[in-house]
Amino acid sequence: MIEGVKFxxxxxxxxxxxxGQAIIGISDFAQQQLGxxxxxxxxxxxxxxRRMQTMAIVDSVKASSDIYSPLSxxxxxxxxELSEHPEWINQSPYELGWMVKLNPxxxxxxxxxxxxxxxxxxxxxxxxxx
Amino acid sequence: xxxxxxxxxxxxxxGIIDEHVNTRIKVCMFDVSxxxxxxxxxxxxxxxxxxLATNDVSKIKDYSALYSPFCYDDGGIVDDxxxxxxxxxxxxxxxxxxxxxxDLEWVTKHCNSAVVENIxxxxxxxxxxxxxxxxxxxxxxGLNNLVAMKAFEFTITDILGAQAIISKTGYTGxxxxxxxxxxxxxxxxxxIMDMGSEFKIKPAGLGARDTLRVEAGLMLYGNDIDKNVTPxxxxxxxxxxxxxxxxxxxxxxxxxxxDRKLVGFELLEKRIAxxxxxxxxxxxxxxxxxxxxxxxxxxxxxxxxFCFVPNYVSPAQLIEIDIGGKLYQAKVKNSTxxxxxxxx
Numbered sequence: 001m002i003e004g005v006k007f008x009x010x011x012x013x014x015x016x017x018x019x020g021q022a023i024i025g026i027s028d029f030a031q032q033q034l035g036x037x038x039x040x041x042x043x044x045x046x047x048x049x050r051r052m053q054t055m056a057i058v059d060s061v062k063a064s065s066d067i068y069s070p071l072s073x074x075x076x077x078x079x080x081e082l083s084e085h086p087e088w089i090n091q092s093p094y095e096l097g098w099m100v101k102l103n104p105x106x107x108x109x110x111x112x113x114x115x116x117x118x119x120x121x122x123x124x125x126x127x128x129x130x
Numbered sequence: 131x132x133x134x135x136x137x138x139x140x141x142x143x144x145g146i147i148d149e150h151v152n153t154r155i156k157v158c159m160f161d162v163s164x165x166x167x168x169x170x171x172x173x174x175x176x177x178x179x180x181x182l183a184t185n186d187v188s189k190i191k192d193y194s195a196l197y198s199p200f201c202y203d204d205g206g207i208v209d210d211x212x213x214x215x216x217x218x219x220x221x222x223x224x225x226x227x228x229x230x231x232x233d234l235e236w237v238t239k240h241c242n243s244a245v246v247e248n249i250x251x252x253x254x255x256x257x258x259x260x261x262x263x264x265x266x267x268x269x270x271x272g273l274n275n276l277v278a279m280k281a282f283e284f285t286i287t288d289i290l291g292a293q294a295i296i297s298k299t300g301y302t303g304x305x306x307x308x309x310x311x312x313x314x315x316x317x318x319x320x321x322i323m324d325m326g327s328e329f330k331i332k333p334a335g336l337g338a339r340d341t342l343r344v345e346a347g348l349m350l351y352g353n354d355i356d357k358n359v360t361p362x363x364x365x366x367x368x369x370x371x372x373x374x375x376x377x378x379x380x381x382x383x384x385x386x387x388x389d390r391k392l393v394g395f396e397l398l399e400k401r402i403a404x405x406x407x408x409x410x411x412x413x414x415x416x417x418x419x420x421x422x423x424x425x426x427x428x429x430x431x432x433x434x435x436f437c438f439v440p441n442y443v444s445p446a447q448l449i450e451i452d453i454g455g456k457l458y459q460a461k462v463k464n465s466t467x468x469x470x471x472x473x474x
Binding site: 038061066083 | 141142145146147337341400401402404425426428433453454
C-alpha cells in the first residue's frame with residue numbers, strides 16, 4: 001500500500017498531485033478480490049461526477065464491478081493504456097493501474113475518506129498482522 | 131473459497147486465467163468430488179436407465195460411458211449426466227452437484243426394480259485435464275497404453291496402491307481423465323501433484339472449470355439448461371434418440387414446437403455478459419432472448435457466451451446485450467463451441 005493515499009469503503013483510492021488533481025484507482029485488496037481483470041470501461045474526458053457516482057466499470061473473469069468516484073469533479077484524463085492492458089490493475093494497482101485523473105470540485109470531500117491505517121483496519125488487515 | 135451448492139470449493143488457486151491456460155497447454159487437476167455419484171445395479175438396470183435417458187443406453191459397451199440428459203414428461207431437462215457401464219447389470223451415474231438429491235429421488239422412483247445406491251460420500255472424483263494429462267496418468271498408474279484409450283472409455287486400475295476407476299472424460303474440451311477413488315484415498319491428490327510436477331501440473335478451481343467449459347461449448351445445468359429447457363433447444367439434439375421405443379419425455383419432444391435455440395455469441399465490445407442479461411435484435415431493437423452463460427475466453431482473448439435467440443436468428447447476425455443498463459453489440463456464432471483442441 002502506498003502512502004499519501006485515501007480510500008473509500010468501496011475500495012477506490014485517491015491520491016492528490018502537487019497540481020491539485022486527484023488520481024483515482026482501485027486498491028490492492030480490491031484487485032485481489034476481483035481476480036483477473038480483463039476489461040475496463042472508463043469515463044469520457046470532460047464528464048462530471050458527483051461523489052460516489054459510478055464512473056467506470058471493471059470486468060474480471062469472476063464479476064463486473066462499478067467503480068465510484070471518490071470525489072466530485074471533472075475528468076481531466078483517463079488511463080487509455082488500460083484498454084490494452086487491463087491486467088495492469090492487478091499487477092500494479094497504485095501505479096500503472098491508475099484509472100482516472102479528476103479535477104476535484106470540493107477538496108474538503110477528502111476528509112470523508114479513510115486514511116491508509118483506517119482502510120487497513122476496514123479490510124481487516126491489521127487483525128492478520130498479529 | 132466459495133459456497134457451491136453446499137460445498138466449500140476453491141474458485142481459484144494461482145488465478146483463473148493462469149489455471150485455464152495451463153489446462154490448455156499443459157495439465158491441471160480439479161477436485162470434482164462435489165459431483166453426485168450413484169450406482170444402479172441389477173438385472174433391470176439397463177432397462178430402467180433406457181427409460182430415463184434420452185440417449186441410447188443400450189449402445190454403451192462394457193467399460194464405456196455415455197453423455198445423456200434425463201427429461202421430464204414435458205421434455206424439460208432433469209439433469210445432464212454421464213452413464214458408465216461396467217456390465218449390463220452395473221452402471222455408474224455421475225450427476226451435477228446441484229441436482230444430487232433431486233436426481234437420487236428421480237432415479238430411485240423410476241428404477242424400483244433395480245438397486246440404486248448413492249456412493250457420493252463414499253468416493254472422491256478428481257479430474258486431470260490437458261494435453262499432458264496422459265503422461266501424468268501413465269506415471270501414476272504405471273500403465274503405458276493410456277494413449278490408446280478413447281474418449282468415454284474407462285478402466286479399473288491401481289493408482290499408487292489405491293483401486294481407481296479412470297475414465298477418459300472431462301469438462302474442459304481437452305484430453306483428460308477423471309479418477310474415481312474411495313474417499314479414504316484423498317492423499318492421492320498430493321501424490322499426483324508431486325508426481326505431476328515434472329509436467330508442470332497445477333491445481334485448478336471452479337473459475338477455470340467454468341471458462342474452460344464455456345470455450346468448449348459445454349452446457350452447465352442451472353445456467354444454460356434446466357427444467358424449462360429441452361435438449362432440442364439446447365445444442366443437445368444429438369443426445370435425443372427418437373428411434374428408441376420409449377423414454378421419459380419422448381412424446382412431448384416429438385410434439386413440442388421448438389421456436390428458440392441456444393447459440394454462441396462473441397461480444398464485440400470490451401465487456402463481459404453474464405447469466406440473465408437480456409438480448410435484443412440489433413436491426414429492430416426487439417427483445418429476443420437472454421444470456422445463459424458469459425465469460426472472458428482466455429484462449430481467444432475475447433468476450434464470449436451463450437444465449438437463447440429465436441430460430442430465425444442466423445449466424446453472423448448482430449444482436450445487442452444489455453449489461454447494466456447499456457447495450458453492447460455481439461455477433462451470433464455458428465455453434466456454442468469456441469475452442470477445439472488440435473487434432474480433433
